[in-house]
Amino acid sequence: MIHSEVINVEENTPTVKTIYFEWKQEAKPGQFIMAWVPGTGEIPISLSSTDTIKSITVKSYGPASDAITKLTKGSRIFFRGPYGRPFSTVRGPTLLVGGGSGMASLRPLITNETDAIVSARSSAELLFSEKITGGELFKVTDDGSAGIRGNPIDALSTIDLRKYKMTYVCGPEIMLKKVYDFLNSRKIKAEFAMERLMKCGIGVCDSCSVDGFQLCRDGSIFSIEELRGMTEFGRTRLTESGKRVFLNY
């Protein structure tokens, strides 16, 4: 395991925190680490900053993520990585489509030519919308407390997507599928960050596989072309035991 010291903790929303630490290793947007809380557990988390100072952005959903949100300045953070195939970076205008904490892995892609659709349940949970300073920001909330009331498609359908060199998408798989369907029918160039249950992070345990591709190794970034024809994408996944279940719409 690698270890480092937490140099700053930022509270982004009432439920999400960003933990900053120094790690000189080269890493690219879209890559992730396996963060270990000794005695509690280990979870995959995308890097939300990829410079010398790295960060992870975490929402508490279980014992390990909860313990990570409680780290403070000076705490030791344990992890291994970086893992995964990164987003491809392009020059020129880009669009981010982030759902919930999905904005975390998109954040390192932000430039002054980046437009973004930031969606969440409510206004308080919109993540990193303040980081969009150069380009146009479209807020979308389930409850209408900010921006458009609805889902990212409601924002996408108001934008001329042909002006972007790349559209980057990250969020819950159900959202990814909807956005994929929308973009695919319009032949838009896009990349998607997928999320699945992950145990080993090194391409052996088969927990995170989609159509025979391991998210931890072949992904977790897939191009729209790669997703085309995948039978498991947006449809089924395996649980911790390996039992196949349908995704809930």
Add this chain to the structure above:
Amino acid sequence: MNRLNTQISDIRLDNPFILASGILDENGYTMKRVLDEGAAAVVTKSIGISERSGYHTPVVVEIDGRNMINAIGLANPGIDNFGEELKIAKESLKPVIGSVFGSTAEEFALLSKKMEAYGASAIELNLSCPHVKGFGQEVGSDPDLVESIVSEVKRSVKIPVFAKLSPNISDILEIAKAAEKADAYVLINTVKAMAIDIYARMPILSNSFGGLSGPCIKPVGIRYVYEVKRETGKEIIGVGGIRTGEDALEYIMAGASCVEIGTAVHSDGRDIFKKLSLETGKIMKAEKIESIGEIIGAAIRK
């Protein structure tokens, strides 16, 4: 005939490389992809009677990028949920070997019958998982129990039965003898091991102990294959640390008819299967070896 063709029991293999149990073999689509990408056969994840989530993470420790220690904890969906995955894997039209684990002869027999009904080409009995209480190695180190499990399973199914044995016992020949009704032995499972993080002052695996695999265990595997082949003459599937064509041929000359590949999928990716076939074929050609069959056990000194 292709010089890489080989056979284990009545199963014909395009090449000697089989995906080992526990690696990329929980999801039917993954098994199918591994087969389509060059493996001659796959062994499924070990399946038991009921659903198990396995251990909490961390479940693996990487060592130097090539070796690893794992304690997944026999995570599996339960035999009744596994038929669909096997069916998907079988779309590749290559052999799928069903790995099963249990704690009694009756459980092993029931699981094997279901695997056979799902269309498995053979059964691999997990008598050797080193890190779960009441299963695997604990079952596999009791010669009487091993004998009754193998006998019961052999009576219950028509497909070949392979016994995967543990290196973590004092006398492997005693266990091999107890399992002699099996059609072949699978040697070896992982070597019981652990790793501690000194900065956390704690074992890394949530289960503390796990199974070591990768090139570092190859000499141990070679020795077991050689010794068991020399003493029993039975067919053997070699496993443990194979990453190159040379490694594979070493196992074959020690007595293996074919080999299983696991940890090299981590170090080299799924491409390892194509790479191994290519490398092995080249060496065989250069060494004027016309078939795998002619060199099985070639190194054994009586």
